[in-house]
Amino acid sequence: MIKYQHVFAIIAIVFSWIVFKNITDKNMVHIEQDGYFGSGEKTVDNEKINQFNVNVPDEILNDIKSRLKNSRISHEVLEDVDTFEYGFNSKTLHKIKDYWINKYDWRKQEKILNSFPQFITEIEGLSIHFLHVVPPKTYKKVYPLLLVHGWPGNIFEFYKIIPMLSDPKKYLSNMNDDVAFELIVPSIPGYGYSSQPKKKGFDQLATARVFKKLMERLGHKKFFLQGGDWGSLVTANLARYWPENCLGLHLNMCFSMPSTLLDYYYQIVGSLLPSFVFKDSEFHNYSFIRMIPQILSESGYLHIQATKPDTVGTSLNDSPIGLAAYILEKFSTWTKNDYKYLQDGGLTKDYTMDELLTIVMIYWTNGNIVSSQRYYREYFSNYNSMELTKRYVSVPTGYAAFPNDLADRTPYEIFALHYNVTSYTLMDDGGHFAAFQKPELLAKDVFKFIKTV
Numbered sequence: 001m002i003k004y005q006h007v008f009a010i011i012a013i014v015f016s017w018i019v020f021k022n023i024t025d026k027n028m029v030h031i032e033q034d035g036y037f038g039s040g041e042k043t044v045d046n047e048k049i050n051q052f053n054v055n056v057p058d059e060i061l062n063d064i065k066s067r068l069k070n071s072r073i074s075h076e077v078l079e080d081v082d083t084f085e086y087g088f089n090s091k092t093l094h095k096i097k098d099y100w101i102n103k104y105d106w107r108k109q110e111k112i113l114n115s116f117p118q119f120i121t122e123i124e125g126l127s128i129h130f131l132h133v134v135p136p137k138t139y140k141k142v143y144p145l146l147l148v149h150g151w152p153g154n155i156f157e158f159y160k161i162i163p164m165l166s167d168p169k170k171y172l173s174n175m176n177d178d179v180a181f182e183l184i185v186p187s188i189p190g191y192g193y194s195s196q197p198k199k200k201g202f203d204q205l206a207t208a209r210v211f212k213k214l215m216e217r218l219g220h221k222k223f224f225l226q227g228g229d230w231g232s233l234v235t236a237n238l239a240r241y242w243p244e245n246c247l248g249l250h251l252n253m254c255f256s257m258p259s260t261l262l263d264y265y266y267q268i269v270g271s272l273l274p275s276f277v278f279k280d281s282e283f284h285n286y287s288f289i290r291m292i293p294q295i296l297s298e299s300g301y302l303h304i305q306a307t308k309p310d311t312v313g314t315s316l317n318d319s320p321i322g323l324a325a326y327i328l329e330k331f332s333t334w335t336k337n338d339y340k341y342l343q344d345g346g347l348t349k350d351y352t353m354d355e356l357l358t359i360v361m362i363y364w365t366n367g368n369i370v371s372s373q374r375y376y377r378e379y380f381s382n383y384n385s386m387e388l389t390k391r392y393v394s395v396p397t398g399y400a401a402f403p404n405d406l407a408d409r410t411p412y413e414i415f416a417l418h419y420n421v422t423s424y425t426l427m428d429d430g431g432h433f434a435a436f437q438k439p440e441l442l443a444k445d446v447f448k449f450i451k452t453v
Helices: 002-024 058-069 090-100 106-113 162-166 206-217 230-241 260-274 290-297 302-307 309-316 320-333 337-341 353-366 369-380 383-388 412-418 439-450
Strands: 118-123 126-133 141-148 177-184 225-228 246-251 393-401 417-426
Touching: 058 090, 058 320, 058 353, 090 320, 090 353, 106 353, 118 206, 126 162, 126 206, 141 206, 141 230, 141 417, 162 177, 162 439, 206 225, 206 230, 206 369, 206 383, 225 230, 230 246, 230 383, 230 393, 246 417, 246 439, 260 290, 260 412, 302 309, 302 369, 309 320, 309 369, 320 337, 320 353, 353 369, 369 383, 393 439, 412 417, 417 439
Parallel strands: 141 177, 141 225, 225 246, 246 393, 393 417
Antiparallel strands: 118 126, 126 177
16 A cells, blocks of 8 residues: 555655646747858848859778778677677678779769758858759649758758658659649758758757748748658747748657656656557557657667767767768667667668768868757757747648657647647558658658648
């Protein structure tokens, strides 16, 4: 009896805290309409839009080859753990090193990167790089769509889905509608070919504001949005705080913070009695508590990047083989958690080695792994950043829930507390990098979503 009294006491304390939190927290967040993250004192932006091409100097390519040849992979795998369970398998790393030195052709990949029109413009003191792909004139309806990437990816994640969205009749099977997208695909500042913020505070809301200004500069007052990982938070923030600019929002990852008693009801009671709370049988084994070990086992990187990103980033910026191990381990486990039980991490089951190394090379040749990691620090060190996700998204929203994402997918009942859901799809296959791994599935779901708007 004493044991149950302790349980009830804990429940009472938790419930009281939730009530107090929701009564006292007025969710008052100040939204800045402007900022400056360039060097020195604030200056007026140069609003000119300039063409851009990727062209890495030979010195950088020679340097990376030299570093790879001289890199030290001195550790061996454990005799009884020849997998990715302890992190990146050193046997596989040796193979990647050999491929990178002897077979990988950056100039070939550079031509692929330059296959879509791209540009640079200045916003809030930052050079914003973006792809701008216009569909053929034969389509009767063309909607602007802002695509936003996350970490540890970059705009290259979207190269397979871009043709499917901009010219679906040609690149998507069984697509006969006269609808296509004009695509704007920016690099988040601190990633890819956008410049790095020179001042603290460039978080996911600032990114949303900058990208809104980018769309307006291109002449788009209203547009659709799509994102995963950080891209889902950036696009959701844009939809939350500038809904007048948004035709609709499509996500393949859900960012939300509990904001009501009903939220906590679904999380707590839904974990205890999931079949009673959630209609879809997919979630009849739902358990927030069960997710915790998975989250903890895959979030070591997050704690480092959310606190002291510059420390680990220094070593990654100095070693291409270390950078590859750090980034590509995520493309193993976050694509499918079971891949960590394979010697090669299942890396080439869904991607080619050229594709994976190009993701890494974009970080290396721009020297911006540190600035990409600081993006975590900006989020977790700012109370406002997390409070932002509590506000309801009123614009029409679609969710493509992939089964092998980093965390369990969000049940409809919980998702609908935070978003105005008009489309909700439980995908049969796919993981965290949906546009990179399953571009056709994601593209078709985007087209399905816009029919509901």
